[in-house]
Amino acid sequence: MMKRDTILIVDDMEVNRAILHGVFETQYNLLEAENGEQALLLLEAYHGQIAALLLDLMMPVMNGYQVMEEMRERGEFTDVPVVVITAEDSVEHEVRAFDLGASDIVKKPFEPHVVKRRIQNIIELNLHRLNQEELIAEQAARLRESNAVMIDALSSIIEYRSVETGQHIQRIRMFAKVLLEDVSRCYAEYGLNERNIDMIASASSMHDIGKIAIPDSILNKPGRLTPEEFEIMKTHSVKGCEILAGLDRMSDQEYLQYAYNICRYHHERWDGSGYPDGLKGDSIPVCAQVVGIADCYDALTTDRVYRKALPAGQAVNMILNGECGAFSPKLLECLKNVQEPFKRLSQEYADGTSARKDYIHPTRAGYHREQDPLDTLQMGQMKYFSLLKYTDSTVMEVDMTNGVYHVVYMPDSAFELLRSGSSFAESVANFADALVHPDDRGLVKKLSGRYMEAFFENGLTRRSYRFRVFNPLTEKYRWCQITLLRIDCGQPHQCSALVIWQPETESAAPLKVMEPAGTGLLHNLVGGIQQCLNDRWFTLVQVNEGFMQMLGYGDQELRSKFQNRFLNLIYPADREEVLRQTKEQLQSGSTVELEYRVVARDQRIVWVLDKSQLTVGEDGKESLFSILIDITRSKKAQDELRLTLERHKIIMDQTNDVIFEWDIGKDQLSYSPNWVEKFGYVPITEQASKRMVQVSHIHPEDMPMIDKLVKRIRAGQVYGEAQFRLADAKGRYRWCKIRTSTQFDDMGNTYKAVGVMTDIDEEKRAAQALIDKADRDELTGLYNKSAVRRKMEDYLQRRPKDESAVVYIIDVDNFKQINDGHGHMFGDTVLQAISAKLREVFRGQDLIARIGGDEFLVFVRGMPDPAAAERRAMTIRDGVGGLFRQNVIQCNVSCSIGIARCPENGTTFDELFQRGDMALYYSKAKGKDRFALYDQEQMSRLFDGNGSYRTANTTIDPRETTDIVTGDVMEQVFRLLCDADDIQKAVQHILDMLGRQFAVSRASIYELSPDGGLISNAFEWCNEGVESRSGREQRKCDGRLIRAVHAEFDDGGVWHCPDISALKEPMRRYFERRGTKSMLQCEISDRGIYRGAIVFEDCAMIRIWTGEQIHLLAFVAKLLSVFLIKERARCQAAEDGAGRETVAESVKESGSETISGSSGPEV
Structure with missing residues (x-):
């Protein structure tokens, strides 16, 4: 049984096909159709591979009901289960669908997991049913073989009572099978097929079962029977039928009927002279006629007590000429065809030889001649044309x-x-x-x-x-x-x-060559004239001067060297073909036209065009009167053209591309022959532009693109190309690329388009694999942050107005403690387990992504009910909470979940992400291990009006922050510094703002003493779960470490280190102790002297800062340098009792000078 691993999805809505595609894509090969006609095309092409048909009811071109009606009428698709998927919920629709043969009905909307299991169950049951049918058929075949052995054994017992040996039954079976096969091939009106041929051949063993009732004195009499004895012998056919009639309890009534007919009627004859009923003509069952011929042949070709066996040829002649009684003329014609297999079988299964093991299933293949004989119809046609030729x-x-x-x-x-x-x-x-x-x-x-x-x-x-x-x-x-x-x-x-x-006139006398002197029209021909007999050598009768000039031979040389046989002048490789074509053309007329090569006297090869007329002479002999024209030059030109075409074909075959040509006026497509070799089916040729976009093997999603290309070409576009998916012979979609050029007529109108189609499936899939790899998180295999944003934005731009969606932002609670307590490898295992749980909970078409160290995002389409969204969140929370409870390493894992709904909470990615993130931190603020739907009123109580809250622990895309920071952050920083009464509080507020804005783990400022001997970490902001380092940094500084760090800053005072592990010692060890993975430092300097830096650290992930972000933060660092240095100077002056001056005025004056000379953005 062919492997059924394909599901055909039929729906005119792309989004519905996409949902079903996501449900089944991991387990089945999928074919898609957008209307009923295309579905039937694919169903017919891939019938043996389709496991199930998922059918929508309401579609254009041909709806689902019409598809099922067509399937029922054809009767050849009963082994493909149909599952109707529809939004119709009326009882009438259900009844009609089931009456038309649907296996199940699935209502929209549906739960994908439930639908998946229902369809899998239907497929498995259907495959089991088909497998059972095959097993039953195999068991029945084995049972028939066993029955045949038993029947042969019993029939042989009957035969052994006579002087005949037991091989007679086997020969009759063989003869009957071979003759029936030829009858089936030549005369379809008898309705014979492989099944009933085997059954008749098996039942033929019962033809003489009635001889059990014939007395031994008659059955084994060593001589001819008397008339009275023969009448008793004739009763064996009726006696046999009486025995068979007593077997009416047999289950196989068809077999019993064949055996009955054979036993009773195999001695009937075509003209009504047989017995027991005197049937005539076709009233005699064909099975009995065939066995009758086989029985006669076997009786003639085996030894009997009253005579020796006759030769096979003599036996056939006696049957053909009615010496064994009259038989059907059709069957006699078939007997002529099989006389050679009959002869071979009678030798191989002669009396006294041991039975071969394969006698039960003789195959005709072993009894052919070296060349298959003509069947009865062909032989009759040849006889017909021979007679026509004779009548002339x-x-x-x-x-x-x-x-x-x-x-x-x-x-x-x-x-x-x-x-x-x-x-x-x-x-x-x-x-x-x-x-x-x-x-x-x-x-x-x-x-x-x-x-x-x-x-x-x-x-x-x-x-x-x-x-x-x-x-x-x-x-x-x-x-x-x-x-x-x-x-x-x-x-x-x-x-x-x-x-x-x-x-009514008699046949004309043979034409004679006239004017031997060389004058006249005939002698001016470029070639020659000849008259030859229509025999096996084309014996020359006469030739003209032009013939001898063309080939260079004289009369004497033709007689002595070639015996006047024109066949010997023909090039040896062409002789057999000339004989064949001459014979073939004369079967349908009296003229012959051929092209072939002849060999001239100087060994030149001359191509000639031979035009001949068959005539009959007074002596009754047939002659061919021929005119030979030298076509060598034109033939060479043809050969050169042929070689050019062959070279072109070789090149095209090596490229494996398909060449096509579109006749725009006739709307016909023609293709190079390798299409069928490549795809396994004949492509669309007529009404191409219409059928291609409605009923073809093209993927439905790609049809609009092909339709646009066709319209552009028709409108006059000179060149066009497209990439699309096309189903191959195995029902697998392959990526192809077409490039086409348009041709124009003299009026400038388009009339043809010629192009090439290239298989780019491997390159396309390799590129897709690279894209998919780039879109995936390496640890979990989920989508990464950039991929999920791109896919969400693509969907939200084309989202149907009536379709809803849900965003889940999931954060693992206390993940840092898991890493610290059990190690990072165990932390990775936790993330992988959570990823697996999310895949289990959500559908294949839902977007699942890891967007940060311990944070995930899930985007679900088609979930309008808030209660359903909460139930799904509860399933996530419970599933994550149940992880690692029974492990050797016991670890309590929990998560917090924020939920945002589309369109209620937003219709863009940024809106949904921000509000889902707010809901996430609302659930964390309520105690973690819980979930929350975004609610504007509740969230406003927790967060300030400006949305000042910690965003998810990653930056989804630099575009999120760039616009906000460039426009607002610089203005806020400058205002905070200029308006502040307490500079230190202002700096701390700025760090807090920047840390939250850029979603880092830690933001801090360290300063060096004027002599460089001490280092202080006076300002620091830490994200949730990140340990503070401010108390530990107030110590003497490591001069070697400070010099190494300072050396890393570039000319702009920036040190960007995406991966700490790439640093050299001692810096790498120092930052690893701080838990840092990625870092950005912006230098604080006083008149070019290194005084410290603003540090942004990420302890959860490797982070790459954008150029705009670095440029902005470098400017902020310079701005803070001015205020911090002036603040330190003011504090030192206060300690020394120096006069005080207003800090704000000096800062503003100095700040203006610094800012105006910096390279930062304008404020």
Whole structure:
């Protein structure tokens, strides 16, 4: 059984197909159709591979009901289960769908997991049913074999009572099978197939079962039977039927009926002279006729007590000529075809030989000649044409029932007009008007009217008429005869006849070559003239001067060297083909036209065009009068063209591309032959532009693109290309690329498009794999942050207005403690387990992503109910909470979840993410291990009006922050510093703001003492769960470490380190102790002297800062340098008792000078 691993999804809505595609894509190969006609096309092409058909009801072109009706009418798709997926919920629709053969009905909207299990169950049950049917068929075949062995054994017991040996039953079985196969091949009207042929051959073993009732004295009598004894012997057929009639309890009644017919009627004869019932003709069952012939043949070719075995050929002749009684002419024709296998079987299974093990299932393949014999129909056709050739008359077959006529043989070109009409009447009228004598035209025309009608109405079998026809050669009228011969088909309403057109003059005498001196028109021909006998050598009778000049031979040389055999002048490689074609063309007429090569005297190869006319001489011999024309030069040009085309074909075959041509006016497509080799089916050729975008093997999602390309080409676009998916012979979609160029006529209108189609499936899938790898998180295999944003934005831009969606922001609670307590490898395992749990909870088409160290995002389409969103969140929370409870390492894992709904809470990615994140931190503020739906009123109580809250622990995309920071942050920083009464509080507020804004783990400022000996970490902001380092940093500084750090800053005072592990010692060890993974430092300097830095650290992930972010923070660092240095100077002056001056005025004055000279953005 062919592997059924494909599901055909039929729905006119792309979004519905996408949902079902996501449900089944991991387990099945999927084919898609957007209307019923395309579904039937794919179903017919991939019938043996389709496991189930998922069918929508309401579709354009052809709806689901029509598809099921068509499937039921064809009756060949009963092994494909149909699952209807529809939004219709009325009882009438359900009843109609089930009545049409649906296996199940799924209502929209549906739960994907439930639908998946239901369809899988249907597929598994159907495959099990099909497998059971195959097993039952195999068991039945084995049982039939066992029965055949038993029947042969019992029949042999009956035979052993006679002097015949037990091989007779086996031979009869073999003969019957071989003869039945030929009858099936030649005469379809008998309705024989492999199944009933095997059954008849098996039942033939029972043909003489009635001999059990014949006395031994008669059955084994060593001589001919007396008339009285023969009458007793004839009763064995009836006695056998009585035995078989007692087996009516057999389950296989068909087999019993064959055995009964064979046993009773195998001695009946075609003419009614047989016994026991004297049946005649086709009233005798064909199974009995076949066994009767086999029984006669076996009786003639085996030894009997009263005579020796006859040769096989003599036995066949006796049967053909009625010495064993009359048989069906059709079966006798078939006997002629199988006499060689019969002879071989009678030798291999002769009496006294041991039975072969394969006698139960003889195959005809072992009994062919080296070359298969012609079947009965072909042999009959050859006999027919041989007879036509002998009559040498023009013959037409006419069927007046439907007006069909066929000129089957025409030796006289004067009757050529009989081929000219669209009907028999028109062809006769054309011929009569052009060539028949005016006085006879009315008679000839009535042939297709009143005369023909009267011929059939009166039941005539033959009638003739005389008329005169013009002969163009003699330019005179000659008498001809029309003869009507009725074709008796055994059906009184069938009006078929042969119409024979025969000149009354005798055959013309052989044409002679005239004017040997070389004058006249014939001698000016480029070539020669010859007359040769129509024998196996084409023996030359006479040739002209042109013939000898063309080949360079004289009369004497032709006689001595070639024995006047023209066949010997023909190039050896062409001789067999010349003989074959001459014979073939003469079967349908008296003229021959050939091209072949001959060898000249100087060994040149000369191509000739041979035009010959068959004539019959006074001596009764057939001759061919031939004109030979030298075509060597034109043939060389043809060969050069052929070689060029072959080279082109070789190049195209090596490229494996498909060449196509579109005739725009006729809307016809033609393709290079390698299409079928590549895709396994014949492509669309007629009405191409219409059918291609409705009923084709193209993926439905790609059809609009192909439609646009077709319209652009039709409108005059010179060049176009497209990439699309096309189903191959196995039902797998392959990526292809077409490139097409348009051709224009003299008026500038498009009339053709020529192009090439390239298989780019491997490159496309490799590129897709790279894109998918880039879109995936390396640890969990989920989408990464950039991929999920891109996919969400793509969906939100084309989201149907009535469709809702939900965003889940999931954060693992206390994940840092998990890492610190069990190690980072265990932390990675936790993240992988949570990822697996999310895949289990959500559908294949839902977007699941890891957007940060311990944070996840899930985007679900089609969830309008808030309660359903909360139930799903509860499932996530409970599932995550149940992880690692039973492990060797016990660890309590929990998560907090924020939920935002579309369109209620936003319709863009930024809106949904921000509000989902706010809901996440609302749930964390309520105690973690819980979930919360975004509610504006509740969230406003927790967060300030400006949305000042900690965003998710990652930056989804630099575009989120760039616009906000550039426009607002610089203004806020400058205002805070200028308006502050307490600079230190202002700096701390700025750090807090920047840390939250850029979602870092830690933001801090360290300062060096004027002498560089001490370091202080006076300002620090830490994200939730990040340990503070401010108390530990107030100590003497490591001069070597400070110098190494300072060396890393660039000319702009920036040190960007995306990965701490890339640092050298001692810096790497120092920052690893701080838990830092990624870092950005901006230098604080006083008149070019290094005084410290603003540090932004990420302890959860490797982070790459954008150029705009770095540029902005470097400017902020310079701004803070001014205020911090002035603040430190003010504090030092206060301690020394120096005079005080207003801090704000000095800062503003100095700050303005610094800012105006900096390279930062304008404020």
